[in-house]
Amino acid sequence: MRDIDSPEGTGAGTNGISSGGNNLLGALRETDFALIRGVLRRIDRPAGAVLYEPGEDVRTVYFPCAQAVVSFMVLLEDGRAVEIGLIGREGAVGGIVSQGRLPAYARAVVQIGGPLLRLDVGELDRAKAASPTLRNLFARYADCLLAQIFQSVACNAAHSIEQRTAKWLLAARDRTGEADLRLTQEQLAANLAVGRSYIGRVVQALRAAGAVETRRGRLRIGSPERLRELSCNCNDLVRRHFDDVLGGVYPNGNGHGGGLIVTNGPLFRP
Numbered sequence: 001m002r003d004i005d006s007p008e009g010t011g012a013g014t015n016g017i018s019s020g021g022n023n024l025l026g027a028l029r030e031t032d033f034a035l036i037r038g039v040l041r042r043i044d045r046p047a048g049a050v051l052y053e054p055g056e057d058v059r060t061v062y063f064p065c066a067q068a069v070v071s072f073m074v075l076l077e078d079g080r081a082v083e084i085g086l087i088g089r090e091g092a093v094g095g096i097v098s099q100g101r102l103p104a105y106a107r108a109v110v111q112i113g114g115p116l117l118r119l120d121v122g123e124l125d126r127a128k129a130a131s132p133t134l135r136n137l138f139a140r141y142a143d144c145l146l147a148q149i150f151q152s153v154a155c156n157a158a159h160s161i162e163q164r165t166a167k168w169l170l171a172a173r174d175r176t177g178e179a180d181l182r183l184t185q186e187q188l189a190a191n192l193a194v195g196r197s198y199i200g201r202v203v204q205a206l207r208a209a210g211a212v213e214t215r216r217g218r219l220r221i222g223s224p225e226r227l228r229e230l231s232c233n234c235n236d237l238v239r240r241h242f243d244d245v246l247g248g249v250y251p252n253g254n255g256h257g258g259g260l261i262v263t264n265g266p267l268f269r270p
């Protein structure tokens with residue numbers, strides 16, 4: 001674990017942490033980022049690391065950086081875990097709007113390992129109390145996250161496994177900025193709550209279509225354009241809402257924000 005002594009340690013720009021770190025933090029005004037900079041800590045977590053289990057008090061907020069991606073998983077009675085949200089550098093996990101250390105509802109697990117910035121919930125609460133603009137930004141992000149979960153529920157109910165698989169791979173590519181995903185077919189099957197043999201046939205069809213390539217422990221996106229043709233439009237709808245509410249935070253295909261955040265615009269007025 002390495003402490004963050006200055007914003008330069010995470011790739012700082014003129015607007016706090018740049019898109020090379022976490023886009024949500026990068027959208028903060030410099031004065032707002034200064035409220036939490038000294039208490040942010042950088043950690044690295046591997047794929048499979050659990051940040052919260054259902055019922056545990058949420059004591060820490062995590063901001064994925066670089067290629068790190070975290071999933072929210074809802075646990076079912078039969079032992080399966082269904083993914084309902086995928087969080088990368090565009091967002092945060094845990095305690096963004098709620099006050100205090102409330103219990104987690106879903107499991108938060110690192111899907112693709114990498115660096116995260118962590119912040120005690122109490123420190124975030126103090127920063128929100130001190131700054132209406134910081135509080136407003138995180139409230140707007142919570143709206144975007146809820147929209148993403150709404151869309152995920154609709155997608156799971158209405159779209160085929162093939163469409164959902166293509167959608168998931170594109171979402172992971174957007175968040176990591178990488179075409180080569182450190183992901184096994186077993187992990188992908190678990191994320192989509194389907195059998196390993198089923199997802200094997202889906203991946204084989206995607207490979208035959210020229211959309212993906214398979215390697216040991218990895219899936220490589222060979223043609224994002226072909227993958228989009230096979231996907232539903234759920235990613236596009238989520239991105240559109242992010243852009244309407246927090247323009248520039250949602251990463252583009254290179255893993256960076258889609259545009260510049262204007263810190264003196266209406267979005268950040270108290």
